[in-house]
Amino acid sequence: MGGLPRSMEDRGRRDSTGESASEERTRAWRGLRVADLSSGIAHEVRNPLNAMAIHLEVLADKVRGVGDELAEAVRPNLEAIRNQIHRLDRLIRQFADFAQGRMPGSELSAIVETSVSLCSFPMRRRGIEAEVTGVPPVSVKGAAPLALALVETLLLGVDLAQVGSKIRIHSEKESEHIRLRFSVDSPVGRPAPERMAMVGKLLEDLGGRLDVEEGPGIFAVLSIPVEPVAV
Amino acid sequence: MGGLPRSMEDRGRRDSTGESASEERTRAWRGLRVADLSSGIAHEVRNPLNAMAIHLEVLADKVRGVGDELAEAVRPNLEAIRNQIHRLDRLIRQFADFAQGRMPGSELSAIVETSVSLCSFPMRRRGIEAEVTGVPPVSVKGAAPLALALVETLLLGVDLAQVGSKIRIHSEKESEHIRLRFSVDSPVGRPAPERMAMVGKLLEDLGGRLDVEEGPGIFAVLSIPVEPVAV
Numbered sequence: 001m002g003g004l005p006r007s008m009e010d011r012g013r014r015d016s017t018g019e020s021a022s023e024e025r026t027r028a029w030r031g032l033r034v035a036d037l038s039s040g041i042a043h044e045v046r047n048p049l050n051a052m053a054i055h056l057e058v059l060a061d062k063v064r065g066v067g068d069e070l071a072e073a074v075r076p077n078l079e080a081i082r083n084q085i086h087r088l089d090r091l092i093r094q095f096a097d098f099a100q101g102r103m104p105g106s107e108l109s110a111i112v113e114t115s116v117s118l119c120s121f122p123m124r125r126r127g128i129e130a131e132v133t134g135v136p137p138v139s140v141k142g143a144a145p146l147a148l149a150l151v152e153t154l155l156l157g158v159d160l161a162q163v164g165s166k167i168r169i170h171s172e173k174e175s176e177h178i179r180l181r182f183s184v185d186s187p188v189g190r191p192a193p194e195r196m197a198m199v200g201k202l203l204e205d206l207g208g209r210l211d212v213e214e215g216p217g218i219f220a221v222l223s224i225p226v227e228p229v230a231v
Numbered sequence: 232m233g234g235l236p237r238s239m240e241d242r243g244r245r246d247s248t249g250e251s252a253s254e255e256r257t258r259a260w261r262g263l264r265v266a267d268l269s270s271g272i273a274h275e276v277r278n279p280l281n282a283m284a285i286h287l288e289v290l291a292d293k294v295r296g297v298g299d300e301l302a303e304a305v306r307p308n309l310e311a312i313r314n315q316i317h318r319l320d321r322l323i324r325q326f327a328d329f330a331q332g333r334m335p336g337s338e339l340s341a342i343v344e345t346s347v348s349l350c351s352f353p354m355r356r357r358g359i360e361a362e363v364t365g366v367p368p369v370s371v372k373g374a375a376p377l378a379l380a381l382v383e384t385l386l387l388g389v390d391l392a393q394v395g396s397k398i399r400i401h402s403e404k405e406s407e408h409i410r411l412r413f414s415v416d417s418p419v420g421r422p423a424p425e426r427m428a429m430v431g432k433l434l435e436d437l438g439g440r441l442d443v444e445e446g447p448g449i450f451a452v453l454s455i456p457v458e459p460v461a462v
Contacts (some may be wrong), residue, residue: 003399005235012387022432022436024255025429026376026379026432027263027266027332028259028262028263028330028435029379029429030264030266030330030332030379031259031261031264031265031381031384032258032259033262033379033382033383034265034266034269034329034330035261035262035265035266035351036351036353036386037326037329037349037353037382038265038326039352040350040351040352040353040356041322041323041326041352043352044322044351044352045276045322045323046317048313048318048322049318051311052311052312052314052315052316054310054314055312055315056308056313058308059290059308059309059312060303061420062280062301062304062308063294063301063305066297066301069298069389070293070294070301071298071309073293074294077287077289077293078284078290080283080286081283081286081287081290081312084279084282084283084286085279088276088279088280091272091275091276092276095268095272096267096283098261098265099256099261099265099314101261118259118268119268119271120271120273120275121268121270121271121275122267122268122271125271140394145257146258147445148257148261148264151264151268151401152260152264154291155264155267157293161418165338188306194401198256198260200274201253201257201349202257205253209411223294225279
């Protein structure tokens with residue numbers, strides 16, 4: 001299982017202590033079970049969310065029955081709670097889709113956005129932002145494996161970027177391909193070769209490739225076959 | 232990577248179509264990334280939950296300011312929403328802990344309960360219930376790997392049990408060990424040997440073992456070293 005990527009969370013620990021083959025096997029096994037169970041968790045989370053949404057509307061009706069003044073006073077709170085319910089629902093759905101290797105839609109910009117959103121916590125923890133520029137309206141085949149490749153590349157970027165800096169994702173159209181160029185200012189070290197190799201393999205399965213490009217802070221260039229979409 | 236368990240969700244598909252080594256590697260890799268990202272998702276989910284809880288209490292204050300009658304009328308809705316917020320928080324925390332190989336506490340009954348809770352969706356989907364009897368107040372070492380072994384055994388039970396039936400988990404104390412006997416009525420087939428082997432390995436790492444026991448519908452007996460806890 002040498003080709004398996006290491007956990008972002010645990011890498012520091014294991015680099016210093018070493019991880020036995022048995023520990024690595026257990027971790028891989030746990031990962032599969034987590035992915036399996038995540039679809040159930042998404043369902044389990046959505047039931048309470050639905051129940052909350054219903055109770056909230058019943059409550060809003062009762063408040064409205066009393067008069068306009070109170071209804072107006074609680075409106076911002078009701079709105080805020082509704083918004084959070086939607087935000088939670090979206091977040092959980094994105095995560096469950098990713099865990100199960102599903103990705104609704106095929107538009108590149110949406111896939112990039114979802115991948116950035118999935119990595120928002122590891123990025124925020126190190127004060128890192130992603131800046132995406134120039135993604136044209138194109139669609140891709142294999143949205144789910146592409147999302148996995150993008151997530152891995154972003155997580156590599158989180159490791160390489162200075163705290164508080166940016167991961168830049170610049171998009172360039174090149175006949176039938178889009179080149180997504182990932183860069184950071186003053187990268188710390190080099191990306192782990194085994195993880196880069198997995199990104200490359202995923203891209204090759206999609207008919208794309210991982211390109212090498214010299215330039216300040218460029219750590220990965222993903223070349224992805226695309227098709228135009230109606231706009 | 233032959234020792235890796237197959238996904239519960241996908242097994243049917245892959246048994247008929249076959250899964251290439253590359254697909255299996257991608258799936259294992261995705262599983263690791265899902266486990267990594269789950270801690271972030273738990274944080275991301277808890278922020279909206281906190282925001283909701285705060286807005287809800289502000290709203291409750293405004294309603295109380297108007298009079299007792301309305302406050303009384305909306306009380307059940309407020310209570311319901313508060314309860315769902317707590318339920319969500321607990322669910323997400325359990326899942327994130329499992330994903331990261333953490334398990335707070337060492338009491339066996341709590342670990343069994345959490346493992347059953349994690350499997351509640353796959354069980355409910357097939358109308359299966361878990362019935363746990365006789366777990367005494369004992370503590371275990373290695374709560375997190377034990378939870379993984381219990382989840383795997385429960386998922387094996389979900390596969391073996393008839394739709395609408397029960398997975399019975401019966402606990403017996405035996406000097407320094409607890410024997411957890413898993414059984415179902417009229418099992419469908421036999422548990423996958425590679426998955427049983429992983430359960431056995433996890434138990435051996437904990438100083439326990441997977442026992443063989445003949446008997447109606449018994450498919451796994453987990454022998455776990457325990458220590459008494461103060462009650």
